Each structure stands twice: as structure tokens, then as C-alpha cells.
Amino acid sequence: MSTIKEDPFNHGSRQHLSVRVLGYPDLNKTLVHRWAKLEQIASESNAYLSPHFVLPALRRITPESKPVFVFVEDDRENDLLGVGIFERSRGTKRLPLPHLRAYQCPHSYLTGLLIHRDWIKPVLASFFSFFCDPGNHWYGIEFINRYADTVQASLTDEIASQFKIPWIGYSRKKRAVLIPKDSGPAYMEKHFSSKKKKFLRRCYRLLREAGAVRWRIVRGREIDRTCIDTFLRLEDMGWKAEEKTSLLRRRHDQFFREMIEGFARHGRAFFTELILGNKVIASTSNIISGNAGFAFKIGWDAEFARMSPGILNEAEFIRNVPDLFPDLEYIDSGAEEGSFIENLWPDRHTLISGFYVTKKLSGTILNGLNTLRGIRDRAFNLR
DSSP states (O other): OOOEEOOSSOOOOOOGEEEEOOOOGGGOOOHHHHHHHHHHHHHOOGGGGSHHHHHHHHTTTTTTHHHOEEEEEEETTTTEEEEEEEEEEEEOOOOOEEEEEEOTTTTTTOOEEBHHHHHHHHHHHHHHHHOTTTTOOOSEEEEEEESSSSSHHHHHHHHHHTTTTEEEOOOOOOEEOOOOOSHHHHHHHSSSSSHHHHHHHHHHHHHHHHHHHEEEEEEEEGHHHHHHHHHHHHHHHHHHHHHHTTTTTTHHHHHHHHHHHOOOTTEEEEEEEEETEEEEEEEEEEEEEHHHHEEEEEEGGGGGGOOOOHHHHHHHHHHHHHHOOOOEEEEEOOOOTOGGGGTOOOOEEEEEEEEEEOOOOOOHHHHHHHHHHHHHHHHHTTO
């Protein structure tokens, strides 16, 4: 454990902030509680930086990991204002020097920093002061899949420039998101093509020929073992079972249970289910952080594949989401480009991957990295 007091750049009340660096064994219940509280008032919502996600992942999926927890605190009020979680890397092809990489488990679809919404600039300045401390033996901070189009993203680049820290990006992509207030029946009627509406009607007709069809949402403390078991069974069907990538096949089901139960205890998890008769034939798992939702994983019964129960489940969610979640600004799909969800969820977030160079690199290395960035940028512009 170490503590670094602030010195350069006076960003408002930053002189009262300090950075504390901890390992996983140093965490205690009080600190985790403060971390969970910060998550709910963070300037940029991120369920994958929640203690309800990170701690089960460390226990169940990456127990060999030795993460570096960076906490920015207000010494006067004993408040936690910023959280960053990283792993040490000896170097990669993209940055062949020791650096910190934002922590991810195989099911993390977003990285970044948790920062109190009223303290963005001073906390960012504290982070970058720590990143650039001469006593640290790394040359960069890598983020894989962080938002590029948020207020926090813009301010992060602004503060980095004040520290003369360049950003070297190597990936940029779009991710489908759903805006609840802009969804609902009117949206579907106006924006779904005639072909798409005809397809949905046909799927419903085929299902109704097999029995009564209904849709429901299960959330918060309503979520029980049966709901979770049903989802895991459905997520383990079809191509995921064949490729052994489901939660059950990868033996990540205990992580999922612990993670969902943690969010559910605070009313921040929900499942959507499409039911034929008394049988759930499609299910989605979702978590909430701050003012945003995060779709996690989906599953459907392969026996009914020709009726597309997974798509029908998503369509019902779009129809009902304005009334169910009027306070959510958006729901992040977590999907890769080209996913079927892009045909249903119309809006997009931009995600970028790259690293901030925190120590002066030799001209050869920096020129090589800049060349790589130029090639990547030209490729993106051609899309």
C-alpha cells in the first residue's frame, strides 16, 4: 500500500486530494461500501467497474490477477472520489514497455475510470499526477474499449494534454445503445421497416400456434435461483454450447450468480423473459450502474430457433422499456459491431482503445507508435 500526495496543477480543491494505491488483499468492507456509493454518482456510468462485478470476477475468474487499485480521496471529508483498477503488463506488441492496463475479465465490455460527477477535473488531475510520478516504473496507461464520446472522455483528454501526455489509439468502433425515452411502440412503428415488422408478426404467429405467449421482466429482489438457472440453461444452448463459450461451459457460472445477486440486492439487475406456455424460451441478463443499463448476455431455446425467440424478446423490451426504465439515459448493448442488435437498437456509442504515454519515449519507439496510429486512423476514415 502507498499514498501519494498531490503537487502539480491546482484544479480547484485538488490540494485536498490524495491518491492511495492498494492491492486486492488491502480492501475492506468500509472501502468497498464507499466504492459502491461512488459508482452510483459517477460522472460516467460503468457497471464493469462496480465492486459487484469486479470482486466476483477476481474471486471466480481471475484469481491469479494482482490488480492495482488506485483510489482518489478527499482528505477533509474522507470521501472516495475516484477509482481506477489496473494490471501490470511487462509489455505488448502495441506498447513494448512496462505499463498499466485497465483491468478486464473475459466478460468486461467497457473500461475507464469511476469519478465523482462533481469532481471530474481535480480527480483526473490526481490520476494523471499519479500516472506520471517519476517513482513509478511504467511507460503508459492502456484502456481497452473506453467511451470516446462522453463529457468525461473529453475532459480526460484535456487534463492529459495539460500534463503533456499523448494518447496513442489503436482501435475505434461503434456499439449499439438503446435510449429508453426514445423507444416504445411509436418508435417501432416509425423506424422498423415493413420487412422487419412482417418478420416479427410471422415469428409471433408461429409461436402462438404452439401455445400462449407472454413476456415479462424480473428485477431486483424478484430474481431467484430459478430465474438464474433458467438463464444459464438457455445461454448454454446453440452455438455457444458447440463452441464451449457459454458461462456454464467456461465454468464461469459461479461468477455470474455472485455478480447478479450483488446487483439484485440493490435493485440493479433484471432479466427479460419470453415465455411459451409455462416454459421460458428466451432470456436476457442485465445490470444497472448509475443512470445507465448494461445488457450482459442473452440466451434462447434452440428448439424454437426458427421463431427467433431471442429477437422477439428484444422487440418486447424495446416496446416496454420507456415505462420500465424512464430514468435510464441509455442501455449499453455490450455487443460487437455487426451484431443482430444493431438492427434493433438505433443509437451508438463510440469506443476507443489505446494508451496514454506517461514517460518520454525514445524517438524510434514514439515514431513507430505514431506511424501505427496514422495507419489505423486512415483505415477508420475509409470505412
